[in-house]
Amino acid sequence: MARPRWQRPRPRSTGVRGLVWDRFVAIWATINLAWVAFDLTYVPLRTFWLQRNLYPIPSAPLAVPLTFIPDITPWVDPIKGIEPHRETSTFLQAFSELERVMASPAADPALQTRLLQRQAELMAQMIDSNPFLASDRAGTLEKIKNRLRQRVDRDSAKESARLLLSREWLERHSWARELQFWREQVLPLVETNYWRSIDENGRPTDHFWRIDLLLFQSVFLLDILQRLIRIKRRLPGLRWDEVLLRRWTDLPLLLPFWRWLRVLPVAERLQTSGLVNLEPLRAVVSRGVVALLAVELFEVLALQLLDGIQGLIRSRHWPERIRALRSHQSVTSSSEERELAELVRIWAPLLLAEVAPRLAPELQGVLGYTLRQSLDRTVVPPPLRQLKPLLQVESGVSRQLAAGMVDSLLELSRSAGQRLAQRDDAQLDLLQRFVDRFWDELALALERGPALERSQDLLCALLEQLKGTYLSQISRAGIESLLRELDALTVAAAPKGSSSVSPPAEPPTPRA
Known part of the structure; x- marks a missing residue:
């Protein structure tokens, strides 16, 4: 698609230092955008970052391990105010002690039994208190309860855990097999629980703004100040508030909220620095928006235009409007500039002195044929029409008469055209008087006769028919064909070797 004027690539910064700085800020802003996306999605995806497992089917315990991803939760959890939950941590520590005792061959059976009972009590307590509510993960406890019920085919999760x-149960089933069940299907779900602190404002603790302010927003503020200074130096007549408005797209980089809006200034910096060409993406988005809105927009504009024309046509002030076209009543006319009379003075010599003489053969043929038909019907009697010599004489006479008449008329038009081509104030006054008299007579004729109402009715009916035919023919398919035609014209008009890549920097306009 053709690129709108307001979306043409802006000239790049002059100088190597400016270009290097712009590209550094563009890369730094891209890193910040990725950090913002990570921060916004960390809490919902904390289970993934903790276990580094991908579950293709959420309802099934099938997991795809991604062990090459490092465990970043020990560094990020303090930033988000996340701490291990006491109840689930106690459950995990008790299970670790139970696993150690059960794996020891010389362990006391009474100690093993006591640890098993304590673990069952902790499980029952966790089911009753549901500590997963603190992390908005109530569904995790339901998964644990369902897996416990399915393991022993019981209705109660507490009885199943007991x-x-x-x-x-362990005398009939090996501990190694049961330990695998607990490690793979229960303990990973318990590990996902956490507790998040609350700040003085009653909101979850989040220290992300400190990193954002120190590492990123300070750089963005420096870059924005440099851009504002550049604009002020290039356009010293602008006030500082107008300069700030010219860089309103940089505002999301400094806002501590709605940080996802930073995608707009980041994309703008990547485009202007030449690191990424976003013009194809912009063209696709613009094409989609135009395809969606063009039909409704065209219908509204066309209907509004036709309704406005109908309102003018139905007005009873047509004669007054026509009289207002006279030179002494027109608001836009002046004694020095008489547009209509000047137009007549230009076109009349053009038609009379240049166009009409070139039509001499055609005019002679038409006029000669007309004279021959008149002579044949009025001058030559019917009995003499069969004589060929007489018909030849008649044809020659008609050609001579036609040639003489055409030559006389063309000589008259040529002389009149040459006369009109000369600048003459009296001639302009006569032409202006003729035009004014024409508007007066036309308005008077419309006032006296029925032509005004009849013309209004016919024109309004014509516009109504135009509404029904033209507006009904507008469709999305037609808009798509117009867009394809526009693309073809744009490609055909583009010079060879040009592309949609940003053109080279234009030299700054010198100031007067």
Whole structure:
């Protein structure tokens, strides 16, 4: 698509230092945008960053391990105010102690039984208190309860946990197999729980703004100040508030909220610095928006235009409007500039002195044919029409008469055209008087006769028919064909070797 004027690539910064700085800020802003996206999605995706497992089917325990991703939760959790939950941490520590005792061959069976009972009590307590509500993960406890029920085929999750952690169950099932069940299906879900502190404003603790302010927004503020100074030096007549308005797109870089809006200034910096060419993406988005809105926009504009024309046509002040076209009543006319009379003075010599003489053969043919038909019907009697010599004489006479008449008329028009081509104030006054008299007579004729109402009715009916035919033919398919035609014209008009890449920098306009 053709690029709008307001979206043409802006000239790049002059000088190597300015270009290097702009590209550094563009890269730094891109890193900040990625950091903002990571911060906004960290809490919802903390389970993934903690376990580095991908679950293709959420309802199934099938996991795809991504061990090459490092565990970043120990560094990011303090920034978000996340701490281990006491209840789930106690459960995990008790299970670690139970695993150590059960793996020891010389362990006391009474100690093992006591640890199993304590683990069952902790599980029952966790089911009753539901500590996952603190992290908005109530569904995690339901997953644990469902897996416990499915393991022993019972209706109660507490009874299922008590049975799984009993000596009777472990005597019939090996501890290694049960330990695998707990490690793979229960403990990973318990580990996902956490507790998040609250600041003095009653909101979850988040120290992201400190990193954003120190590492990124300070650089953005320096860059924005440099850009404002450049604009002020280039256009010293602008006030500082007008300069600030010219860089309103940089505001999201300094806002501590709505940080996802930073994608707009980041894209603008990547485009202007020449690191990324976003013009194809902009063209696709513009094409989609135009395709969606063009039909409604065209219909509204066309309907408004036709309604306005109908309102003018139905007005009873047509004669007054026509009289207002006279030179002494027109608001826009002046004694020095008589547009209509000047136009007649230019076109009349053009038609009479240049166009009409070139039509001499055609005019002679038409006039000669007309004279021959008249002579044949009035002068030559019917019995003599069969004589060929007489017909030849008649044809020659008609050609001579036609040639003489055409030559006389063309000589008259040529002389009149040459006369009109000369600058003459009296001639302009006569032409102006003729035009004014024409408007007066036309307005008087419309006032006296029925032509005004009849013309209004016919024109309004014509516009109504135009509404029904033209507006009904507007469709999205037609808009798509127009867009394709516009693309073809744009490509055909583009010079060879040109592309949609940003053109080279234009030299700054010298100031007067």
